[in-house]
Amino acid sequence: MSGGPDSLALLLLGASAMPGQVAVMSIDHGLRAEAAGEVALVESICDVLDIPFTSASVRLASGNVQAKAREARYAALGDWATQRGLGAVATAHHLDDAAETLLMRLARGSGLPGLAGVREWTHVLGFEALPLIRPLLGFRKAELEQVVETCGLTPVQDPSNGNPAFDRVRVRQHLAEHDWLDPEALAVSAQHLAEGWRAIEWYAQTDWEEMVALEETPEGLPQYRYFCNVPRAVQIETVCRIVSQLGGRVSRGEAGTAADRLWHGKNASLGGVLARCDIEKFAKVGVEMRVWRFAPEPPRRTH
Incomplete structure (x- = not known):
């Protein structure tokens, strides 16, 4: 307050x-x-x-x-x-904050999570x-x-609310100067984007529950197996979650880059986790699918 x-x-x-x-x-x-x-x-x-x-x-x-x-x-x-x-x-x-946030994030090239505002x-x-x-x-x-x-x-x-050094202040001034940009319409668009993001979150939870399983490597380390056959936006959420479960940290941008490599048959390294790609039969449906395995990266040799 x-x-x-x-x-x-x-x-x-x-x-x-x-x-x-x-x-x-x-x-x-x-x-x-x-x-x-x-x-x-x-x-x-x-x-x-x-x-x-x-x-x-x-x-x-x-x-x-x-x-x-x-x-x-x-x-x-x-x-x-x-x-x-x-x-x-x-x-x-408030509503004006929501409109300003949407414009700021559009200008930054934000993905759907950011545009949900x-x-x-x-x-x-x-x-x-x-x-x-x-x-x-x-x-x-x-x-x-x-x-x-x-x-x-x-x-x-607060004097900072009028300081044009801050992005939000410049966006606020732009909205005030251009009446064709309706803050109420922008806020409604942000709500629609938020609904779209909630749908992806729901889909990602289903993907996690149905397509990801915890295994062990031959060395006894934890390893996640992921049968991947979903849109890229969902892949990114699942990859982020797997890396987090293995103790790593990764941005959605990094997860997207790794998912692109894996989708095209190349291995990837991210957040201290090594991901390998293959093709295997998925027993639940009896068809071959892409399978990605994630395990902690082995320690690097110091000599």
Whole structure:
């Protein structure tokens, strides 16, 4: 909870819709001297509304500031919500955020998972049992600002929201200057893309359950056998999951490159895992199919 108009609207609407059932955390990322006062503002509003309040300060790792702030924020929120036994974490993303995110990711050439954009619900990063919900995705930003104004509150204005050094700010300015780009239509498209991505996730789960089996190598190491006969988008998800199960880490781009090699009869190495391709009869259907086997790469010789 930052004290900006979006988060204050979430606080007010949540308190009205679920009285006595919400709690608030406000985080100082250590990026601006004004942040401590903004946390205090949120605390004072929670005191008036009799809402449990917790403040936190986080330190950011080096790297992309916005990305590291997001990681630190969700880690703090996840720990807090887990300790308090909360049912979910809610954030104040709204319709305009969804439209901006879609345009940003289109410009970056994102795949379907990225284009699915800001989803109504997912899980808190690093806390797979903790839902992350976004109940304001049906609201325009101007509507949320009106909620805050009607309640007589003055929200915080983060200067970074007007800094064109950030991609999102430039996209927001572009939308404001070109009325043929309708944020509501863009948000609807993002929803359609999210539905398509959920279908692929479902298909990938079925692929995992029906076409992947755990074996052992002759040396007694774990090995996954994958009978592959699905579209490339599903192959990528299954390959990522297999590598993860073997203790490796791989991006979807790397998994796609490996899947392309395997599909064309070439072995591949990714995330500390060696993948080999072959053709075998799949007993369930009695036909020959591509089979890929994944096992940890053998240790490299040091001499």
